[in-house]
Amino acid sequence: DAEITQSPRHKITETGRQVTLACHQTWNHNNMFWYRQDLGHGLRLIHYSYGVQDTNKGEVSDGYSVSRSNTEDLPLTLESAASSQTSVYFCASSAGTEINEQFFGPGTRLTVL
Amino acid sequence: AQKITQTQPGMFVQEKEAVTLDCTYDTSDQSYGLFWYKQPSSGEMIFLIYQGSYDEQNATEGRYSLNFQKARKSANLVISASQLGDSAMYFCAMRGLNRDDKIIFGKGTRLHILP
Numbered sequence: 001d002a003e004i005t006q007s008p009r010h011k012i013t014e015t016g017r018q019v020t021l022a023c024h025q026t027w028n029h030n031n032m033f034w035y036r037q038d039l040g041h042g043l044r045l046i047h048y049s050y051g052v053q054d055t056n057k058g059e060v061s062d063g064y065s066v067s068r069s070n071t072e073d074l075p076l077t078l079e080s081a082a083s084s085q086t087s088v089y090f091c092a093s094s095a096g097t098e099i100n101e102q103f104f105g106p107g108t109r110l111t112v113l
Numbered sequence: 114a115q116k117i118t119q120t121q122p123g124m125f126v127q128e129k130e131a132v133t134l135d136c137t138y139d140t141s142d143q144s145y146g147l148f149w150y151k152q153p154s155s156g157e158m159i160f161l162i163y164q165g166s167y168d169e170q171n172a173t174e175g176r177y178s179l180n181f182q183k184a185r186k187s188a189n190l191v192i193s194a195s196q197l198g199d200s201a202m203y204f205c206a207m208r209g210l211n212r213d214d215k216i217i218f219g220k221g222t223r224l225h226i227l228p
Binding site: 033035040041042043044045048058088090092101102103104106107 | 148150156157158160163204215216217218219220221
């Protein structure tokens with residue numbers, strides 16, 4: 001069955017370190033998204049991609065970057081982790097159809113000390 | 114700018130009762146889609162139901178229905194005959210129907226079903 005996976009599921013890191021969160025989907029979806037979820041804020045869009053070599057900034061993109069070298073993967077990089085980036089991160093993908101239902105990964109809980 | 118508002122941070126409902134979760138939205142787009150997602154305590158995001166702005170009939174999926182009132186910009190989720198397993202966080206979301214329109218989410222409503 002097609003799926004979307006994230007790794008690691010849990011990560012603890014220190015302030016200033018570079019961190020990369022992986023997202024891999026086997027749906028063959030063109031569209032991929034990264035969100036962060038924080039109490040009181042719901043899900044906020046960090047970056048998104050509508051295809052290979054395409055990346056776009058979301059509403060909370062500062063301090064994050066993504067690259068899309070193939071259809072299946074959209075890794076999220078925190079260039080220099082900050083305590084404010086402690087959050088749960090969700091990756092999602094969608095086929096780009098009219099309904100554009102997004103399928104979500106299981107999430108990565110990141111703690112920055 | 115698009116905006117989703119969920120005014121109920123938390124709700125307690127007796128098992129087997131119907132539940133209405135409120136969602137209002139703001140958009141200047143003529144065409145858009147509305148979604149509801151469920152997030153149980155395990156953390157995964159589960160798609161529940163979709164309503165297109167051009168759909169004249171309210172969407173239904175099993176025990177879930179979307180009470181869509183376009184003039185009021187309201188897209189409430191109705192869960193009939195609630196079950197203990199319905200206890201979860203529920204998110205309302207919206208996107209325009211242009212290529213570059215992203216899904217934006219409300220802050221969510223935590224639903225507790227009481228036995």
